[in-house]
Amino acid sequence: MTIDPDSAFTDPLDAMLGFHLRRTAAAVTGALGEALAPLGLNPGEATLLRLIGANPGCSQSDIARALRAQPANLVPLINKLALSGLLEKGAGKGRAIPLTLTAEGQALHGRVCAAFDAHEARIGRSIPMEQRHDVIALLRQICLDACCGPA
Amino acid sequence: MTIDPDSAFTDPLDAMLGFHLRRTAAAVTGALGEALAPLGLNPGEATLLRLIGANPGCSQSDIARALRAQPANLVPLINKLALSGLLEKGAGKGRAIPLTLTAEGQALHGRVCAAFDAHEARIGRSIPMEQRHDVIALLRQICLDACCGPA
DNA sequence: TATTGTTATACTCTATAACTATA
DNA sequence: TATAGTTATAGAGTATAACAATA
Numbered sequence: 228m229t230i231d232p233d234s235a236f237t238d239p240l241d242a243m244l245g246f247h248l249r250r251t252a253a254a255v256t257g258a259l260g261e262a263l264a265p266l267g268l269n270p271g272e273a274t275l276l277r278l279i280g281a282n283p284g285c286s287q288s289d290i291a292r293a294l295r296a297q298p299a300n301l302v303p304l305i306n307k308l309a310l311s312g313l314l315e316k317g318a319g320k321g322r323a324i325p326l327t328l329t330a331e332g333q334a335l336h337g338r339v340c341a342a343f344d345a346h347e348a349r350i351g352r353s354i355p356m357e358q359r360h361d362v363i364a365l366l367r368q369i370c371l372d373a374c375c376g377p378a
Numbered sequence: 379m380t381i382d383p384d385s386a387f388t389d390p391l392d393a394m395l396g397f398h399l400r401r402t403a404a405a406v407t408g409a410l411g412e413a414l415a416p417l418g419l420n421p422g423e424a425t426l427l428r429l430i431g432a433n434p435g436c437s438q439s440d441i442a443r444a445l446r447a448q449p450a451n452l453v454p455l456i457n458k459l460a461l462s463g464l465l466e467k468g469a470g471k472g473r474a475i476p477l478t479l480t481a482e483g484q485a486l487h488g489r490v491c492a493a494f495d496a497h498e499a500r501i502g503r504s505i506p507m508e509q510r511h512d513v514i515a516l517l518r519q520i521c522l523d524a525c526c527g528p529a
Numbered sequence: 530t531a532t533t534g535t536t537a538t539a540c541t542c543t544a545t546a547a548c549t550a551t552a
Numbered sequence: 553t554a555t556a557g558t559t560a561t562a563g564a565g566t567a568t569a570a571c572a573a574t575a
Contacts, residue, residue: 236433236440238429238432239432240425240444242514243494244406244501244510244514245407245410245497245498245501246425247518247521248402248403248406248501248517249403250446251399251403251518252399252400252403252404253403254521254524255400256396256400257524257525258525259396271542277390277391278389278390278391281389282387288556289387293389293391294391297543297544299543299545300543300544301557302559322555322557323556324557343390343394346396347396350395352523353516353519354395354516354520363393363395365513366401367398367402368504369405369406369504369505370402370406372501372503373409373500373501374405374408374409438533447565447566448567448568449533450534450535450536450537450567451566453535473532
């Protein structure tokens, strides 16, 4: 410690699950951003490309549901990808607008998938393959306990 | 799906560790915010109170290191707590300024600790007590793998 | 010179309210 | 009316650069 060198700094956060969840998620998101930078995409844009590539013709609402995001927050991301020539808004035959990737978008989608796979392998390399599903199930349960359960 | 009801929406994110880490951390932070709202504090302010209460006389740099935060981002939080009469900046005998809680701050610190404990119990209630340390160790390892390891 | 604390700034993410268009 | 998409906006959270004060 800076002021009183005789006393060590006590960090009560270090034993808290919530703090480590938050910190680890931040580190993982940062690493994903670095992995995607060479593709000219940030994590949000790449995730959008990933989802639309896997679901050609899906609507903006579908994506918002999958991401648990507010539809309004997707608008600037989608517009940027559309302006970059990566995706096309199909002729809306009604309210929902089907989104599809252009040829350029599909080419980049392949690189995005590879980057995601490499990123997943990196952050999960200390977890044996047969345990990764259990870890995800644990996170999903914590999410439920935090959100929906009785206080 | 809205547009083509025959095809189900494929969610590649659902099998990704990174996505669930991010989503769970967001849910946990949201739950912490709700738990702290009755105390008039947000998670950042409460964490600051928690750290200073556990380390009377610590400096702003100590806190920044513990939180892995930028010192510049602590300034408005500390000022708000000081203006609220919860903490005092001691007479700086040099560059570092020792931070201590006022009597009012110490009283609130007790309630903050109780709220943190209840929150930890809530988000960890599906994890047997003897496994919680393992889960934290796992998160810490993922954090290291994401940050520092070879790409 | 190196460190602490501070200010200003900017970018991302997130959340809401209000509007339009369509079934 | 209900749903989809959009716009504007506001609030956190986080990052850097630049500066003043002190060892």
